[in-house]
Amino acid sequence: xARIIAGISSSHVPAIGAAIDNGRTQEPYWxxxxxxxxxxxxxxxxxxxxxxxxxxxxHASAFSVEIIPTFALGCAAEFPPADEGWGPRPVPVVKGxxxxxxxxAQSVILDEFDLTIVNKMEVDHGLTVPLNLMFGSxxxxxxxxxxxxxxxxxxxxxxxxxxxxxGKAIRKAVESFPQDLRVVVFGTGGMxxxxxxxxxxxxxxxxxxxxxxxxTKDPKKLxxxxxxxxxxxxxxxxxxxxxxxxxxxxxxxxxxxxxxxYTVPASNTAVGHIILENRPRGATKRKHTAARTSxxxxxxxTRRAAARA
Amino acid sequence: xxxxxxxxxxxxxxxVFDAERSRQGYHLNMFxxxxxxxxxxxxxxxxxxxxxxxxxxxxxxxxxxLQRQYNRMLELGGNIYFTAKLGATDxxxxxxxxxxxxxxxxxxxxxxxxxxxxxxxGNRSKSGAVKxxxxxxxxxAKTRSKSGSKRG
Numbered sequence: 001x002a003r004i005i006a007g008i009s010s011s012h013v014p015a016i017g018a019a020i021d022n023g024r025t026q027e028p029y030w031x032x033x034x035x036x037x038x039x040x041x042x043x044x045x046x047x048x049x050x051x052x053x054x055x056x057x058x059h060a061s062a063f064s065v066e067i068i069p070t071f072a073l074g075c076a077a078e079f080p081p082a083d084e085g086w087g088p089r090p091v092p093v094v095k096g097x098x099x100x101x102x103x104x105a106q107s108v109i110l111d112e113f114d115l116t117i118v119n120k121m122e123v124d125h126g127l128t129v130p131l132n133l134m135f136g137s138x139x140x141x142x143x144x145x146x147x148x149x150x151x152x153x154x155x156x157x158x159x160x161x162x163x164x165x166x167g168k169a170i171r172k173a174v175e176s177f178p179q180d181l182r183v184v185v186f187g188t189g190g191m192x193x194x195x196x197x198x199x200x201x202x203x204x205x206x207x208x209x210x211x212x213x214x215x216t217k218d219p220k221k222l223x224x225x226x227x228x229x230x231x232x233x234x235x236x237x238x239x240x241x242x243x244x245x246x247x248x249x250x251x252x253x254x255x256x257x258x259x260x261x262y263t264v265p266a267s268n269t270a271v272g273h274i275i276l277e278n279r280p281r282g283a284t285k286r287k288h289t290a291a292r293t294s295x296x297x298x299x300x301x302t303r304r305a306a307a308r309a
Numbered sequence: 310x311x312x313x314x315x316x317x318x319x320x321x322x323x324x325v326f327d328a329e330r331s332r333q334g335y336h337l338n339m340f341x342x343x344x345x346x347x348x349x350x351x352x353x354x355x356x357x358x359x360x361x362x363x364x365x366x367x368x369x370x371x372x373x374x375l376q377r378q379y380n381r382m383l384e385l386g387g388n389i390y391f392t393a394k395l396g397a398t399d400x401x402x403x404x405x406x407x408x409x410x411x412x413x414x415x416x417x418x419x420x421x422x423x424x425x426x427x428x429x430x431g432n433r434s435k436s437g438a439v440k441x442x443x444x445x446x447x448x449x450a451k452t453r454s455k456s457g458s459k460r461g
Contacts, residue, residue: 015403060390064342065335085345085397153390155317155327194427196389197380199322200407201418203426228316232433236323237389265422268407 002100002174002181006047006277007251008040009187009215009244010133012056014125015267017089020132033271036261037133043259043275044134049184051097052145053104053170054127055246056188057152059084061124068154069116071166074123074147075101082122091128091137097144100177104146107173113166115148123147130188133273152189152240160230160242161223167249174250187247191262193269194235202235203270208262211241212274216257219248252278321435322411324383334386340364340374341391344398353398379410 019030061082063069076096081088105117127147135142148170151157158166167185174183191211194202211234214222222245230239259275312318317325324330331338340361343349353360361371373381374395382392396406408418411427421427433439 060338060342060388060394061345065331065338065388065391068331083345085394153326153388154331155325192426194323195403195407196383196410197322197324198411199320199427199432200411201421201427202429202432203422204429205425207429228320231317231323231325232320232439233429236320236325264425267404268422268426270426 002051002177002179002183004171004174004183004185004250004278005049006275007185007187007247007255008130008134008273008275009190009247010037010040010130010273011190011266011269011271012126012129012188013266013269013271014059014084014129016271017125017129017132020137021089032263033266034133036263036271036273039259040134040261040273040275041136047184048182049143050181051100051143051183052131052186053148053174053183053250054130054145054186054188055148055150055243056123056126056130056186057240057243058149059124059126060153062118062121062149063151063153065154068151069118069149070151070158071113071115072118072121072149073101073105073115074118074121074149075105076119076121079121079123079127079145079147081128082124084124088122089125089128091132092140094123094127094131094141094147095144097146099179100174100181100183101146103177104170104173107176108166108169111169111172113169115166118149121147121149126188130186134186148246150243150246152237152242156227157239157242159223159227160225160245163242163245164219164223164249167246167251170246171250185247185250187244189240189243190234190238191241191270191272192234192238195237195268197236199235201268202238203264204233204235204238205262205264205270207233207238208270208272211244212260212262212272215244215248215274216255216276219245219253222248248276251276254279319435319438321432324380326383326386326388330383330386331388332386334370334382334388336364336366337370337374337382337385337387338391340366341387341394344394350398377409379406383410 019025024030025034061084074096075098077098078096079094081091131141191208192204194200255276258277261273264270370385373385379392404419405415408415
């Protein structure tokens with residue numbers, strides 16, 4: 001059975017991608033941002049997920065104003081980096097996981113989430129910058145990635161509550177996939193920022209920090225934040241944070257926050273990042289079988305301890 | 310036809326790209342989208358007004374594009390992710406565009422960002438009637454905080 005082991009959120013500021021592509025990561029300005037992801041790369045190297053489901057938004061790269069899907073799931077075998085006006089980013093082609101992706105599509109649609117299936121799509125910095133932050137700049141991305149693009153360009157994006165519930169449906173879908181896969185879900189975008197109009201440059205660290213706290217402790221509270229409140233408090237483009245709630249819905253209600261990083265600014269944006277781990281459930285197939293043969297139902301605590309060992 | 314007032318129109322200095330603006334700005338945004346291709350960028354730079362004839366823009370939208378009035382473009386239905394492509398065609402960084410939209414120089418804008426960004430205090434509401442705002446506006450400067458304590 002496939003299983004979600006953790007959820008990760010990260011900003012996807014395009015200037016971070018530009019700093020990587022232009023070899024400027026060692027400059028003090030950028031060092032402050034990148035140093036915050038050193039621990040995350042170590043975590044990722046240990047976690048070694050088999051698949052990543054990345055919730056992100058397209059920035060008028062794959063989708064113009066001609067077609068604006070609220071939720072678009074990438075079911076293709078690969079997703080080339082998009083040309084965002086300066087040529088495509090020099091990053092590896094993102095390989096998908098068509099089997100799991102189409103399984104998720106089928107499962108969540110029957111669960112009444114009418115998402116759009118995309119079999120051909122280029123991906124922009126919204127997806128590739130978080131991959132760089134978590135993996136550095138390898139020749140190939142270490143695992144397949146299933147992109148889920150959320151419309152946050154034209155108002156209204158889906159509500160935070162809807163995103164959270166979609167996360168729950170994705171989790172159900174993943175857990176009904178027969179292959180043993182360890183899945184990590186990324187929620188990207190945010191945190192507070194406004195890049196348009198005379199109020200551009202807005203940052204609200206107090207809002208961001210409360211959001212990070214509640215992401216761990218009380219995500220249901222976050223699902224009640226209205227679009228008006230997001231835009232007013234976190235900036236017109238800060239509304240991207242609804243995407244973090246898809247990730248949060250896809251992991252356990254009670255999770256362990258293993259890492260957090262926050263800094264202002266990267267270009268125009270507050271950078272926020274968090275790693276939330278599901279608690280071990282002793283659910284790996286081998287251990288499960290062992291438990292079953294020894295005793296029909298081992299006490300949960302023992303199974304957890306066994307999984308930790 | 311006058312724009313119907315929405316709750317988010319109360320947010321100062323902000324043009325929310327909603328369905329009405331999207332409809333109004335469709336061709337403006339599709340013009341910007343065309344600048345994703347190198348050959349179109351060249352054609353536009355060679356003859357801006359002539360290139361714009363390819364798109365059924367309103368006279369106001371044409372003027373805003375030719376004058377690089379970025380706030381006006383947003384007001385007329387442009388979306389920032391699209392208009393950013395025009396900025397990129399001009400060889401400008403995003404911070405340059407943000408500075409222009411805020412009526413600031415790029416240098417001052419970058420300094421504001423480095424010292425914690427534009428404060429939310431005093432920037433929540435045009436009418437002053439913000440429901441559910443838990444924090445009272447402080448007497449801090451609206452646009453620039455010198456404290457720098459927010460940085461990690």
